[in-house]
Amino acid sequence: MDRAYQRTRILTNHLILNSPAQTDCLTSNECLSYSPPELSEKYAFDVSEMRRLMDGHDVEERDRLFGLIIQSKLFNPRVRGGKVFVSPDYNQSMEQQREMTWKRIEYLLERGVFGGWMTGKGEEVEMKRFACFEVLGLFDHSISIKLGVHFFLWGGAIQFFGTKHHHDKWLRDTENYLIKGCFSMTELGHGSNVRGIETVTTYDSNTGEFIINTPCESAQKYWIGGAAKHATHTIVFSQLNINGTNEGVHALIAQIRDADGNVCPNIRIADCGHKIGLNGVDNGRIWFDNVRVPRENLLNSVADVSPDGKYLSAIKDPDQRFAAFLSPLTAGRVNIAVNAVYQSKVGLAIAIRYALTRRAFSLKANEPEVLLLDYPSHQRRLLPLLAKIYAMSFGANYLKMLYVRRTPQSNKTIHVVSSSFKATCTWSNMQIIQECREACGGQGLKTENRVGHLKAEHDVQSTFEGDNNILMQQVSKALFAEYVAAQKRNKVFKGLGLEHMNKPCPVIPSQLTSTTLRCSQFQMDALCLRERELLNRFVADVSQCLARGESKEHAFNTNYQLAEDLGKAFSDRAIFQTFVEAEATLAAGSLKDVLGMVRSLYALTCLEDVTYLRYGYLSVDNATAVRREITKLCSELRPHALALVSSFGIPDAFLSPIAFNWIDANSWSSVQH
Amino acid sequence: MASSVSSQHDQVLVEVKSFARILTLNRPKQLNALSLHMISRLLELFLAYEEDPNVKLVILKGKGRAFCTGGDVAAVVHDIRTGGWRAGANHFMKGYTLNYLMATYSKPQVSLLNGIVMGGGNGASMHGRFRVATENSLFAMPETAVGLFPDVGASYFLSRLPGFFGEYVGLTGARLDGAEMLACGLATHFVPSAKLPMLEAALCAVDSGDPEIISSIIGRYSEQPSLKEQSVYNRLDVIDRCFSQKTVEEILSALEREVVNRRDRWISATVQTLKRASPTSLKISLRSIRVGRFQGVGPCLVREYRMVCHVLRGEFSNDFLEGYRAILLDKDKNPKWEPSKLELVTDTKVDRYFSKVNNEDGEDLKLPVRSKFNLPPYVVAKL
Numbered sequence A: 001m002d003r004a005y006q007r008t009r010i011l012t013n014h015l016i017l018n019s020p021a022q023t024d025c026l027t028s029n030e031c032l033s034y035s036p037p038e039l040s041e042k043y044a045f046d047v048s049e050m051r052r053l054m055d056g057h058d059v060e061e062r063d064r065l066f067g068l069i070i071q072s073k074l075f076n077p078r079v080r081g082g083k084v085f086v087s088p089d090y091n092q093s094m095e096q097q098r099e100m101t102w103k104r105i106e107y108l109l110e111r112g113v114f115g116g117w118m119t120g121k122g123e124e125v126e127m128k129r130f131a132c133f134e135v136l137g138l139f140d141h142s143i144s145i146k147l148g149v150h151f152f153l154w155g156g157a158i159q160f161f162g163t164k165h166h167h168d169k170w171l172r173d174t175e176n177y178l179i180k181g182c183f184s185m186t187e188l189g190h191g192s193n194v195r196g197i198e199t200v201t202t203y204d205s206n207t208g209e210f211i212i213n214t215p216c217e218s219a220q221k222y223w224i225g226g227a228a229k230h231a232t233h234t235i236v237f238s239q240l241n242i243n244g245t246n247e248g249v250h251a252l253i254a255q256i257r258d259a260d261g262n263v264c265p266n267i268r269i270a271d272c273g274h275k276i277g278l279n280g281v282d283n284g285r286i287w288f289d290n291v292r293v294p295r296e297n298l299l300n301s302v303a304d305v306s307p308d309g310k311y312l313s314a315i316k317d318p319d320q321r322f323a324a325f326l327s328p329l330t331a332g333r334v335n336i337a338v339n340a341v342y343q344s345k346v347g348l349a350i351a352i353r354y355a356l357t358r359r360a361f362s363l364k365a366n367e368p369e370v371l372l373l374d375y376p377s378h379q380r381r382l383l384p385l386l387a388k389i390y391a392m393s394f395g396a397n398y399l400k401m402l403y404v405r406r407t408p409q410s411n412k413t414i415h416v417v418s419s420s421f422k423a424t425c426t427w428s429n430m431q432i433i434q435e436c437r438e439a440c441g442g443q444g445l446k447t448e449n450r451v452g453h454l455k456a457e458h459d460v461q462s463t464f465e466g467d468n469n470i471l472m473q474q475v476s477k478a479l480f481a482e483y484v485a486a487q488k489r490n491k492v493f494k495g496l497g498l499e500h501m502n503k504p505c506p507v508i509p510s511q512l513t514s515t516t517l518r519c520s521q522f523q524m525d526a527l528c529l530r531e532r533e534l535l536n537r538f539v540a541d542v543s544q545c546l547a548r549g550e551s552k553e554h555a556f557n558t559n560y561q562l563a564e565d566l567g568k569a570f571s572d573r574a575i576f577q578t579f580v581e582a583e584a585t586l587a588a589g590s591l592k593d594v595l596g597m598v599r600s601l602y603a604l605t606c607l608e609d610v611t612y613l614r615y616g617y618l619s620v621d622n623a624t625a626v627r628r629e630i631t632k633l634c635s636e637l638r639p640h641a642l643a644l645v646s647s648f649g650i651p652d653a654f655l656s657p658i659a660f661n662w663i664d665a666n667s668w669s670s671v672q673h
Numbered sequence B: 001m002a003s004s005v006s007s008q009h010d011q012v013l014v015e016v017k018s019f020a021r022i023l024t025l026n027r028p029k030q031l032n033a034l035s036l037h038m039i040s041r042l043l044e045l046f047l048a049y050e051e052d053p054n055v056k057l058v059i060l061k062g063k064g065r066a067f068c069t070g071g072d073v074a075a076v077v078h079d080i081r082t083g084g085w086r087a088g089a090n091h092f093m094k095g096y097t098l099n100y101l102m103a104t105y106s107k108p109q110v111s112l113l114n115g116i117v118m119g120g121g122n123g124a125s126m127h128g129r130f131r132v133a134t135e136n137s138l139f140a141m142p143e144t145a146v147g148l149f150p151d152v153g154a155s156y157f158l159s160r161l162p163g164f165f166g167e168y169v170g171l172t173g174a175r176l177d178g179a180e181m182l183a184c185g186l187a188t189h190f191v192p193s194a195k196l197p198m199l200e201a202a203l204c205a206v207d208s209g210d211p212e213i214i215s216s217i218i219g220r221y222s223e224q225p226s227l228k229e230q231s232v233y234n235r236l237d238v239i240d241r242c243f244s245q246k247t248v249e250e251i252l253s254a255l256e257r258e259v260v261n262r263r264d265r266w267i268s269a270t271v272q273t274l275k276r277a278s279p280t281s282l283k284i285s286l287r288s289i290r291v292g293r294f295q296g297v298g299p300c301l302v303r304e305y306r307m308v309c310h311v312l313r314g315e316f317s318n319d320f321l322e323g324y325r326a327i328l329l330d331k332d333k334n335p336k337w338e339p340s341k342l343e344l345v346t347d348t349k350v351d352r353y354f355s356k357v358n359n360e361d362g363e364d365l366k367l368p369v370r371s372k373f374n375l376p377p378y379v380v381a382k383l
Helices: A003-015 A046-056 A059-070 A095-111 A125-141 A139-160 A166-176 A318-326 A328-357 A376-403 A408-439 A440-443 A453-462 A469-486 A498-502 A520-547 A552-558 A560-584 A590-607 A612-616 A621-645 A669-673 B002-009 B037-049 B075-083 B087-104 B166-173 B179-186 B193-205 B210-219 B233-242 B248-264 B267-275 B279-292 B299-315 B319-329 B349-355
Strands: A077-080 A085-086 A181-184 A200-204 A208-214 A221-225 A234-242 A245-255 A267-271 A283-288 A291-294 A304-305 A311-313 B012-017 B018-024 B057-062 B066-070 B109-113 B116-118 B130-133 B138-140
Touching: A003 A304, A003 A328, A003 A552, A046 A590, A046 A621, A046 B037, A059 A085, A059 A125, A059 B279, A095 A139, A125 A139, A125 A328, A125 A376, A139 A166, A139 A181, A139 A234, A139 A245, A139 A328, A139 A453, A181 A221, A208 A245, A208 A408, A234 A304, A245 A291, A245 A311, A245 A318, A245 A590, A328 A376, A328 A408, A328 A453, A328 A621, A376 A408, A376 A560, A376 A590, A376 A621, A408 A440, A408 A453, A408 A560, A469 A498, A469 A520, A469 A552, A469 A560, A469 B037, A498 A520, A520 A560, A520 A590, A520 A612, A552 A560, A552 B279, A560 A590, A560 A612, A612 A621, B012 B037, B018 B037, B037 B087, B057 B066, B057 B193, B066 B109, B066 B166, B075 B087, B075 B319, B109 B193, B130 B179, B166 B233, B166 B248, B166 B267, B166 B279, B179 B233, B193 B210, B233 B248, B233 B267, B248 B267, B248 B279, B279 B299, B279 B319, B279 B349, B299 B319
Parallel strands: A181 A234, A200 A234, B018 B057, B057 B109, B066 B116, B109 B130, B116 B138
Antiparallel strands: A077 A085, A200 A208, A208 A291, A221 A283, A234 A245, A267 A283, A304 A311, B012 B018
16 A cells, blocks of 8 residues: 555544544554564674684683672663663662772672782783673673772872782782772872972971872872772872972872771761762762871882981882883773773663664665665675774774783883773773764663663763873874984884884875785785875974974964874874784684785775875775775675674673563563563 | 383373473483483473463473483493494483473473472473472582583583683583572572472462562462572672683683692682593583573584584594593593593684584584564563
């Protein structure tokens, strides 16, 4: 029956008041039914093998922790559409959410999950700890931040800035949560610029104590995770003033609560209040009023004060001394980068599974409606993000290995790579989750469907542990310094993956074919070309400013646009390199073939970036060819979409109802139960 | 031959009651242990009923004091001895196929568990939509005591019990009564056995396969039994603490720590049970339940079939034949397990049980295609 006629008939029925009780136009419509994508989609490669490659390490440990979470009532299991989902109840008050975060930590503590996290040493322990953080982060950002503050920031500060007696005194108790640590660095008036903080510490040689003070309101410690409710101890960052000389920023330990949770004398604590996300973390503000701590509480690996009040430091240069103090933040940055990738995985797994079961519009009348993911436009929205997630996963694995195998020589590389990956992964995460939320339509707005809520929970990642923009500027500054150093060394670049600068500049063919575009060597050349040209240009422009007599700082500040482009170019190239390396470990076969397509899609998505046209690295024709190839790759990867998101290894319970039987999850009978 | 065929046919009795079909497992002397013939017959009947618009509901029960005590282990061993491990595996292949069909059945299955239900008996009931326990119900998955592991899809349904109760039930072979089955979710209803005839009659009068309607009918005869004071289900906190541990060794030492703390006879008995069980069985069972927690019912059965093939081949351990000898044949209850200790069963050894059987005649379980049926949501959720 033609549509116009049907509509007319329905309207007529509405208008004729005494219309016969005809319901056949209702009953004849067959209801939509949910068909699980597993029944229609085929896996062309071994999903568990791909998962091992993606997770990279400690797969069994991850599964055990997933199991501990799913099987406990504390993690708020809820049945929707016949399946169990775990996720915090974000409808709880801030106080309740904080309480639950703490109860979950206690449960994991009892189950021995944190065993060896502080007292253990070596690559294996550190990688296992990363894996656990990734799993816990998949459940909830608050629990991972609350644990991160205690173990990585408080515990890390003691490990890195402390010496043996600090380790002996604090690490085991930290691991067993006999004390709860926090990390007081940021102040109301100073965040990224740590060297500008205003808290002051002096020394009283009569009693052998340090005296900590908050001299003004802008010096109050701010955003201190754990401070508002639970923390008993904190690392305090302050300007150390010895005999009238400011020796710069130093860290020491202060107790802020007793074992019963009462705030200590001379300490004032206030709550940071409700936030747009992360409400399971009790961020607080701290004021110090002549707080006295024993001399031993100074974390003295870099500098010390003798009992009679003499300042002693092995590192004479205050810049270097300060840099040493920031090193534990690197672990936090690694964690954030990696965690961001896993959040993207949750969002995309949900959006793709939904797109494989939700239909909209028919091509012709009376035909079934089309699956969202069968629309080229929907593929174009989601599949390049899939490729990006794969690339970032390999990047994150590389970053973790770089970190756990750190040596004094690799510190600079770790700083640069972790800064750029942290910025790239967290920015990408926000972009990916936003796209996924839109791709899920209205369903993306429901908190229980996770994908929309993740945005609010992870927005903070772009600014904490280093503002992304500032981190990217630091990357460019570091690359600038490398360039200058290479010039001194007769133009040889070594490290940070910049060796390609020593070779002749790659040439992009004038007519890019499909074969060339999918060739990893070409892709690498194109990414190196952009990095190289931007670095040359950045150095030239900064040097010009310097020649005009401007200060270095000013020169960097005025060239911020180039700095930003360069930071991204570095990051894209470095991540691509880790992708190529991961791919090289595989034997020929379907897994490698599919991964090759994913790699191409990632590379071409990078090449689609506006910088290629802005600076003329690609001709308009070639840019068109790149774009065309992307749509081809999207349609070729469409059949592998389910397998590629299943390879994320995220248990069903950590996704959400729209990723499964969303019709049953919304049925009337589910309302009644 | 004729008489043997008819007696074989009698092993599953069929009653046609309007839109319901009552299937009665009828080998009471063997406590309704599932012979290969019974499995084939059930498969045949279930497949036929699914196509038959006049069938809306299938009721499964057992004759005598058992619902079903599992597979016919003696026949399996006999077939292995005469036809090689592959012949034994055939029993399991058929059985698991039936389990999958039941798990993904488009019509409701009501199992009346009025007696012993063990091993394969659970495979024939737990996957169905409704499981009715009574005061006579006695549940167990005792495989680790005979060198096997909880199979028939147990890694799916045990892993989904509350907390770590599934690990406890699967590793120790603990026996549960009807009230406990209901409490942990193995049973969907508890009906006193005296009311079963009325329940059956009511179900036979129904002309609908709507699970909501059937549930409300069973609900009319259901009671809420109270757990015995000594019930293991009152010890969930201890069970969770101990059976959530990473390895079997750690579970044992956690239990031993608990004994020190509270001198509880139940805990020391649990320790003893675990120490009597096959070390290999314990380790592969724990892994199976843990892995099964993240798998759909189909992948669980495919994996279990790989595992059982390895067990039957005896390439890494002959505990299955030894368990059969000690528990069922000689009944000396003194099996000599090999490897004899938990620490000898290394992770790499356990890994092998989960690998694909690399033998020309060894193949993966082929699950029947279910997509042509309109599967109800509770089935879709299991895939």
